[in-house]
Amino acid sequence: MAAGRDEFDVVVVGGGAVGENAAARASAGGLRTAIVEAELLGGECSYWACMPSKALLRPGQALAAARRVPGAREAAGDGLNVAEVLANRDSFTSHWDDGGQVEWAEGVGLTVLRGRARLVGERELEVVTGGERREVSARHAVILCTGSQPVTPPVPGLADVPTWTTRDATSARTVPDRLAVLGGGVAGTELAQAFASLGSQVVMVVKGERVLNRFEPFAGELVAEGLRASGVELLLGTELDRVSGSGGGILLHLSDGREVAADQLLVATGRRPATSDLGLDSVGLTEGGALTVDDSGLVHGVPGRWLYAAGDVTGRAPLTHQGKYDARVVGDVVAARASGVGEADQPEPWTRYRASADHVAVPQVVFTDPEVASVGRTEEEARRAGLPVRVVELDIAVGGSALHAANYRGTAKIVVDEERRVLVGVTFAGYDVAELLHAATVAVVGEIPLDRLWHAVPAYPTISEVWLRLLESYGL
Ligand SMILES: Cc1cc2nc3c(=O)[nH]c(=O)nc-3n(C[C@H](O)[C@H](O)[C@H](O)COP(=O)(O)OP(=O)(O)OC[C@H]3O[C@@H](n4cnc5c(N)ncnc54)[C@H](O)[C@@H]3O)c2cc1C
Numbered sequence: 505m506a507a508g509r510d511e512f513d514v515v516v517v518g519g520g521a522v523g524e525n526a527a528a529r530a531s532a533g534g535l536r537t538a539i540v541e542a543e544l545l546g547g548e549c550s551y552w553a554c555m556p557s558k559a560l561l562r563p564g565q566a567l568a569a570a571r572r573v574p575g576a577r578e579a580a581g582d583g584l585n586v587a588e589v590l591a592n593r594d595s596f597t598s599h600w601d602d603g604g605q606v607e608w609a610e611g612v613g614l615t616v617l618r619g620r621a622r623l624v625g626e627r628e629l630e631v632v633t634g635g636e637r638r639e640v641s642a643r644h645a646v647i648l649c650t651g652s653q654p655v656t657p658p659v660p661g662l663a664d665v666p667t668w669t670t671r672d673a674t675s676a677r678t679v680p681d682r683l684a685v686l687g688g689g690v691a692g693t694e695l696a697q698a699f700a701s702l703g704s705q706v707v708m709v710v711k712g713e714r715v716l717n718r719f720e721p722f723a724g725e726l727v728a729e730g731l732r733a734s735g736v737e738l739l740l741g742t743e744l745d746r747v748s749g750s751g752g753g754i755l756l757h758l759s760d761g762r763e764v765a766a767d768q769l770l771v772a773t774g775r776r777p778a779t780s781d782l783g784l785d786s787v788g789l790t791e792g793g794a795l796t797v798d799d800s801g802l803v804h805g806v807p808g809r810w811l812y813a814a815g816d817v818t819g820r821a822p823l824t825h826q827g828k829y830d831a832r833v834v835g836d837v838v839a840a841r842a843s844g845v846g847e848a849d850q851p852e853p854w855t856r857y858r859a860s861a862d863h864v865a866v867p868q869v870v871f872t873d874p875e876v877a878s879v880g881r882t883e884e885e886a887r888r889a890g891l892p893v894r895v896v897e898l899d900i901a902v903g904g905s906a907l908h909a910a911n912y913r914g915t916a917k918i919v920v921d922e923e924r925r926v927l928v929g930v931t932f933a934g935y936d937v938a939e940l941l942h943a944a945t946v947a948v949v950g951e952i953p954l955d956r957l958w959h960a961v962p963a964y965p966t967i968s969e970v971w972l973r974l975l976e977s978y979g980l
């Protein structure tokens with residue numbers, strides 16, 4: 505039985521960071537916009553992903569940084585104050601209360617609808633809250649921003665023991681004595697190090713021969729070194745064959761014959777787009793995979809130009825900042841198309857109506873110690889794309905890095921398209937390199953010729969002087 509019926513210009517399904525941005529842009533474009541959220545407005549990033557994980561990592565990183573500086577080292581105490589770290593994490597998640605986000609959303613003119621939405625036809629949805637069902641229609645557009653869900657590998661026994669997802673780890677109230685981590689990707693490495701810094705004895709089970717295998721090889725090697733220095737035991741090239749319960753804990757049976765006992769097992773083996781139970785069949789789409797979109801965010805395979813998607817659900821670049829970029833594009837496109845602005849229909853890349861950077865310039869930081877910061881293509885990706893590539897890779901060893909930490913460890917690499925003499929990829933791995941990244945992103949997006957980049961002089965003595973060394977090594 506329907507409890508009511510509402511009509512909006514735009515309905516955004518999913519109020520994560522991406523949905524919020526798409527909705528705010530559509531609303532700023534003069535459209536009456538509703539945002540439907542089944543859990544907490546702000547989504548995964550605010551409450552169970554980026555913010556709490558970084559709040560858990562930062563104290564250990566700050567302490568490690570102090571220990572690398574003579575004089576400060578002697579003043580740095582023994583370890584972290586765990587209760588304070590968890591309390592600080594709680595404040596960054598607003599104690600899992602989305603009141604502030606709702607206030608913001610209403611302040612920018614959005615209508616917040618609580619409940620789970622599903623499509624029931626063209627421009628038509630139902631929103632279910634508790635036992636109540638509302639019919640909601642969208643005159644111009646529906647934008648799906650439902651995010652992603654963790655993938656659990658089909659390991660025998662895994663479903664029969666209580667394990668942690670990244671949600672459980674980022675919202676943990678206590679620190680397990682022995683933590684096992686399955687998966688050597690970004691979430692696995694970050695959370696392994698966070699819990700090691702909080703006092704857990706951490707073992708990582710990593711299928712491949714190195715962690716962070718989507719990045720330049722040196723990045724995974726440096727992070728592995730950093731993890732080991734934090735006390736993490738890294739089992740590379742090892743598979744989890746089976747899991748069993750053991751006296752309130754968990755026993756991991758590994759492919760090398762070893763058995764590892766743990767109090768908790770964090771499964772961090774990737775995520776998949778959240779497209780189940782979204783009513784996609786009602787508009788001729790199938791559930792399960794990513795929603796493929798064009799660069800304006802229009803979902804492929806649905807006629808009538810009314811169904812859009814952005815963020816993790818598209819599988820394009822599952823990162824908050826890039827999803828928010830896609831959301832700004834979609835929100836602007838929807839507003840422009842509703843008011844007949846023809847420019848939104850031009851196919852040219854790099855207008856505000858095309859998410860062109862998703863293909864060539866996605867930045868990412870891995871917030872381990874040392875950090876990894878990368879943008880664009882790795883050397884391998886550039887070669888696979890058939891680009892005429894030349895690379896420069898060198899240690900970060902400049903005045904700024906020496907001042908930053910005794911025995912500073914870091915590596916930088918540029919990937920140059922030799923035909924155009926522009927950067928197509930840059931990776932830094934080392935202590936505190938995250939803030940070097942935006943300069944690289946600007947250079948890649950701006951396709952700044954190296955001869956011109958030569959005139960961007962890094963201040964002395966900063967770590968960014970490594971840019972000068974890279975260009976000198978290239979031959980400038
Ligand atoms: C541990 C961890 C750490 C991370 N750290 C970083 C980081 O440091 N930097 C970074 O850039 N990225 C990070 N990410 C990735 C980042 O969290 C995601 O890319 C981002 O949250 C995607 O935003 P989204 O809005 O697309 O999806 P989500 O944040 O997942 O939001 C989707 C929202 O839709 C709602 N929803 C779903 N279905 C429905 C429905 N049918 N009806 C109503 N509502 C619905 C959900 O409740 C949810 O609130 C991290 C991820 C993890 C797991």
Ligand SMILES: NC(=O)c1ccc[n+]([C@@H]2O[C@H](COP(=O)([O-])OP(=O)(O)OC[C@H]3O[C@@H](n4cnc5c(N)ncnc54)[C@H](O)[C@@H]3O)[C@@H](O)[C@H]2O)c1
Pocket residue numbers: 657658686687688689690691692694709710711712716717743744772773774775822823868869870871
């Ligand atoms: N700082 C950041 O930007 C940040 C931090 C955390 C997470 N994230 C994002 O969140 C998402 C999820 O992170 P993630 O680390 O879970 O995903 P991921 O895809 O980065 O890594 C998953 C890892 O699990 C491994 N794996 C898969 N199946 C396995 C199995 N059966 N046994 C052992 N290992 C297995 C894969 O080889 C891979 O290394 C990603 O999109 C990631 O980019 C981003």
